[in-house]
Amino acid sequence: MNLLHHPRLVQCLAAFQSPRELVMVMEYVAGGELFERIVDDDFEHTEPSSIQYMRQILEGLQYMHGQAIVHLDLKPENIVCVSPSSHWLKIIDFGLARKLGEHRGTPVKVLHGTPEFMAPEVVSFEPVGLATDMWSIGVICYILLSGESPFQGDNDMETLSNVTAAQWKFEEETFSEVSQQAKAFIRQLLQKDARRRLSSSQALLHPWLQQPVQSSTKALSKERIKQFLTRRKWQVRGGDDEDVLGMARPSGSPEEDGAFALPSQQVPSFLEPLTDQEGVEGGSICLQCRVEGETCQVLPEQPEFPGPRVRMERGADGRCSLRISALAPRDAGRYVCRAATGAGRAESGAALAVLLPRRDV
Numbered sequence: 001m002n003l004l005h006h007p008r009l010v011q012c013l014a015a016f017q018s019p020r021e022l023v024m025v026m027e028y029v030a031g032g033e034l035f036e037r038i039v040d041d042d043f044e045h046t047e048p049s050s051i052q053y054m055r056q057i058l059e060g061l062q063y064m065h066g067q068a069i070v071h072l073d074l075k076p077e078n079i080v081c082v083s084p085s086s087h088w089l090k091i092i093d094f095g096l097a098r099k100l101g102e103h104r105g106t107p108v109k110v111l112h113g114t115p116e117f118m119a120p121e122v123v124s125f126e127p128v129g130l131a132t133d134m135w136s137i138g139v140i141c142y143i144l145l146s147g148e149s150p151f152q153g154d155n156d157m158e159t160l161s162n163v164t165a166a167q168w169k170f171e172e173e174t175f176s177e178v179s180q181q182a183k184a185f186i187r188q189l190l191q192k193d194a195r196r197r198l199s200s201s202q203a204l205l206h207p208w209l210q211q212p213v214q215s216s217t218k219a220l221s222k223e224r225i226k227q228f229l230t231r232r233k234w235q236v237r238g239g240d241d242e243d244v245l246g247m248a249r250p251s252g253s254p255e256e257d258g259a260f261a262l263p264s265q266q267v268p269s270f271l272e273p274l275t276d277q278e279g280v281e282g283g284s285i286c287l288q289c290r291v292e293g294e295t296c297q298v299l300p301e302q303p304e305f306p307g308p309r310v311r312m313e314r315g316a317d318g319r320c321s322l323r324i325s326a327l328a329p330r331d332a333g334r335y336v337c338r339a340a341t342g343a344g345r346a347e348s349g350a351a352l353a354v355l356l357p358r359r360d361v
Contacts, residue, residue, distance in 0.1 A: 001094060003067045008060025010080075010092040029090055031081025035144075035229055039222045046219055047179060048211070049087075050144050053079075055209055056089040057137065062200040064091075065130045072096040072110060072128065074136035075117045076143065077232070100129065111338070115159040116152050120192050123164050125338050131194035134203065138189025145182060146174040147224020150190065152231075157312035166192035177218055181208040268292065268339035271318070274350035279327045280357050288321040289348050291339045327354050 001012035001024070011027040031037065034053060038045045057079060064071060071078075073096040082088040098108055107127030119135035121128055142150045150168040153159040162168070168190060170183055185208040191197045198206065272290035279285035311323045324331055332354040338347040 003069060003099075004064060004094065006060055006063040007088075008056055008090055009063065010090050010094075027090075029080050029082060029092065031083045031086055033077055034079045034081055034089060035076040035225060037081050038144075039226050039229065044219070045222055045225070047145065047177075047182060050141075050182075050220070051209055051211060052087065053089060053144065054137075054141055055204065057091065057140070058200050058204050058209070060089075060091045061133060061137065062204060064097075065133070065200050068100045068130075070098055070100060070108075070128060070130055071133050071136075072098060072122075073113060073117075074133055074140065075114050076140060079140070098128075115156045115163070116149050118160070118163055119194070120164050120166055121194055123160050129194060130199065131197045134189050134197045134200065135191075135194070137200075137203070138186050138197075141182075141189070142168075142186050143225075143228060145178050145186075145220060146171070147221050147226075147228050148174050149228060157314065161310055161312060166190065174221070174224065177220065179208070181206075181211075184208065268346045270337075270339075270346060270348045273348035274335065274337055276351045276353075278353045278355055279324075279331075280355050281327055281329065282357060283327050284323065284325040285327060285331075285352060286321055286323045287335050287337075287350060287352065288319065289337045290317065290319045291337070291346070292318060329354050 001015075005011065010029055012024050013027060014025040016023045016025075037043050061071070061074075071091065071094065073093060074091070078091060078093045080090055080092055082090060096110070096112055098110070100108055108129075109125055110122060110128055111125060113122050117136045117139050119128070119132045120126075121132060139150060142148070148171060151159055151162040153162050170178075170186075175183065185198075185203070185206050188196075188198045188206070189203070203209070269292045270289055271292050272288070274287055274289045277285050277287060309325050311325075312321070313323070314320045320337060322335065332352055334349055334351050336347055336349045338345065
């Protein structure tokens with residue numbers, strides 16, 4: 001926080017440390033969450049106003065990235081208005097932020113975030129970078145303009161599968177009033193290959209954000225934004241954002257957080273590791289393991305999820321499985337289950353072979 005002094009970022013004014021606790025005095029930001037403000041009757045919600053919001057978010061992010069700091073938990077709840085009567089925004093909650101390049105030659109990998117805003121490289125436990133935040137910016141912009149979440153599934157595992165596959169589209173009903181430039185902007189952010197995403201500086205120079213601000217235009221749907229907020233509140237209060245990728249909230253943390261943390265001080269261990277499997281083309285297969293004290297996720301070593309044929313399941317006993325139906329040759333390969341706590345990480349791997357069906361001569 002000592003490196004983050006910018007009008008678009010919440011400020012840490014002072015800090016006091018004792019042997020038992022660290023107290024941070026933060027800037028008071030009274031305006032509430034941006035998305036909560038948007039749905040107010042007296043608040044304008046149009047594409048030009050959305051451009052103003054995205055500019056401000058990117059200005060703060062550009063400054064962060066200039067300090068080689070990645071936020072890693074960008075989501076609507078962490079974009080707030082300065083005051084109840086203001087349209088000025090700030091990014092808050094740097095609890096998961098990391099400074100890159102502190103250990104030269106050692107890539108930064110993380111296992112935390114909020115499922116529908118996590119980038120594919122986070123889900124796959126691959127190195128993260130500044131482009132990881134840009135994926136989240138793309139998701140936020142998609143929701144801001146449509147009220148729909150591009151990767152939301154029926155549960156966290158399905159959401160993570162959608163993210164890993166980078167499967168999304170512009171729904172005709174929700175994007176009929178949105179400009180082609182706005183869609184192009186989102187398209188250049190929601191790229192599975194992080195190298196192809198716009199940087200924060202490039203995003204600020206995108207033609208969509210360079211448009212002059214119009215005084216009035218067609219209003220975007222507030223009803224879908226309301227539905228999105230209702231679902232998010234239900235998820236957080238119901239705990240639907242917990243215990244994914246081998247993580248849960250630490251005891252005593254705010255229920256509103258909705259992000260994953262690493263509470264356990266015990267290195268995870270596999271009570272039942274993954275085992276090599278053989279399946280017949282067109283059939284189905286189940287890769288399954290069990291981790292002591294933690295839940296986890298089974299993923300291909302080189303994730304290329306084939307969409308609806310894949311189903312992930314997890315049990316309260318630490319059991320985790322990946323079921324694939326209608327097996328195809330491309331499903332063959334090595335699959336890995338990873339679990340992590342604050343004390344360390346463990347993984348178990350297995351190979352999947354896809355055999356051709358026997359044909360009677």
